[in-house]
Amino acid sequence: MSPLRGGGRRSLAFSYRPYLRVLFFVPATVLLVFLVLYPALQTLLLSFYTPSGQFAGLNNYGSVLGNRETIDTSDWQMPYGTLINNCLWIAIHLPLTLFTGLYLALTLQKVRGASIIKSMIFLGRVTPMIVGGIILTFLFDEKSGIVPRLFGLLGINSLAIQWTQYPETLLFGLIFGSVWLWVGFSLIAYSAGLTTIPRDYFEAAQMDGASPWQTFRRITWPLLRQTTLTVVTMTILWELKIFDIIFAATNPNGGVGGAADVLALQMFRYAFRAGNYNAAAVVATLLTGLTLLVSAWMFRRIIIGPQRKGRRVRKLVLQFWTRVWTRIKPHRTVPQA
């Protein structure tokens, strides 16, 4: 009998090992169910009811999405509404932080004392966002702020103003200003990603006479794909739920005329200013939906992988439409009489 195979009577704990594994999941599962799942489902439920407790169907969603606070494209002038403002955050802030972080990571790769510079840049990331928001108000202050003064020195007087007091500059000022708060994350992520690429690849490319741009395009960028996905996802999630910077730099209405208003601020206002928890639940559900979409996309890209993506999606779509077709087909063939 092999001493390692352990013949004879097995201990009780060893026999019940599969159940023990399940047992260890129980505390976390219970916490998740009560602290995450239950409130999330309650919020979802709440979004379909009126404040007086009557079922409202999709009316709450209609009124929130139809509200000019959410989408205001009537004259294509500031403010555009919370949903569009969130989209603007993603459209401008995401590429800026992503490529600035990548550029810095590549540049600092072979710099002596780079870790000190990286730490300094990362300070923005560890600064509480509420403090970051207050700092931004000082940055854009007409008298003491560096940004208006810089534009003043350059002779661009239209931008040598108090940025937080004009709808045209407020939102973009906050977006541009917050790049330094987040770029530390993409810098660190890309720096870590770069260390995982074997040096042989670069040496081989150099021997083949590849230019730096070709090396970057053919080796660095493709091999940083997973890192990019993580940075993109985390940044989009941050941009979707952005609240503290805007709250600190403006007011609960998103500043002058609501120019910097975003979904999270709108949700806060509905819940804690207006006491309309149903409308707040609608915004919360929309935010959760958008967040889940992004998260699902990331998991699909990272875990399932791109090569299977098309096949799986096609299969799922086919299954879905087959089911729908089998359900509606009999109705279509039943004579009206």
Place this chain on the structure above:
Amino acid sequence: MATSSNAPSAPAGGTADYAPPKKIGSLVIIVVALLLVTNVVTALSVYYLTPSAPAPTVQPLRVIGPWASDEKAKFIPVLDAFKNKTGISYEYITTRQEDLQSLLPNWFAAKRAPADLIFMPSSFIKTYGIQGNAVDLNGTVSGSSYAPGALDPLKDGTKIYGGAYTGKVKPGFWYRQSFFTAHNYNVPTTWTQFTALLAKIESDRSVTNTPILSGDGVGWPLSDVVEHFLATYGGPSMNQAIMAKTLPWTSTSVHDVFANYLVPTLTRGAVCANGCWSAPRQWDTGVAEWWRGDYALYFMGSWITGMVTPSSDIRVFALPGGVTPSGVVFAADYFFVPTYASRVADAKQLAKFLGSAEAQQKQVSVGGHIATVLGVPLSAYPSVDASIAQNLTGKVILSDLDDTIGGTFQTTFWSQLQALWANPGNLNAILANIQAAMPT
């Protein structure tokens, strides 16, 4: 039979034949037993070895108010006087009312309160008082000891959900007498003189910035300016009608006050080449900027008199050439005792004290406050406040418009006025947005 203690390590060739030690069950039992034993020993030790538990300390009466730094330092002596009189100790916590508006509803929903006496706007106190979250102070504070109408915003039938402490007046534009004298400026008595003064201040370059400083915080200073324009050129009845929701913001009369008076002073090239008002700046840091001569005029409440030195140099004038009798906004600081306060009886004692001439006389004597109760002599005020208190006679006293309407209207109103300051040409849309935010 092999045991974990003498089992050899896995062969170097791989782990395929490896099986984990089998005595995990015994190990778990030992760990659990150890945990039990140590817990029991600890519990017994704590029970028998710790000296008798300390007597529960009496928590001080918690008071939440909006005043910080200098303003807080001037309020603390009043609380000290209460402590000396009753022996009830207190703890004062500074919290912004804008923040409390978000926090308190959740405390109330949990049937709890963060303090025993809280200062909040009248609209909030009344709204949540009607819902059962504020103690009825009828009998504790007496309407007859107050100036007429002082407690009206807190009343619902026979119930009074709070009390009025001292208040502040928003009388008009503050200026330095020495500045006016040095540049030979005169206080305007007509609208034309007022606009001429603004244009002259700008053309003289007697200040480094715009003639008027616009205050900002979360937006409320601009609302005080607008209320003053409405009460002056629309008459006090206009403010009252707006608060009563009988006159919409989009009505011609309201629109005309904006369009004919406020907007021209905001628009570049109308009265002043660069606009007469600055971009809104943090109001308290703005006080120093205005006082040192960066700006000539500053529209602010009477609390500003306690923030400048020497206060003998400060003067104020109201917008000239308006409807008579003119109105002046008087914003009282209101307080209430939450139903869920832990020390309701003591809090009621404090409420009664704050509504007394004794407490308010102490407060007004340090400047920046006007009493709401009767029986505070003019001699108790610093000279500048005494003149403000005296000037109230003959004017219609108006409550603060956005405080009275309250709710989400307030913050929307503020942000829309910020938008007006940024783009005065957008008046119609801004008035429509303000009207849309009015509660139904």
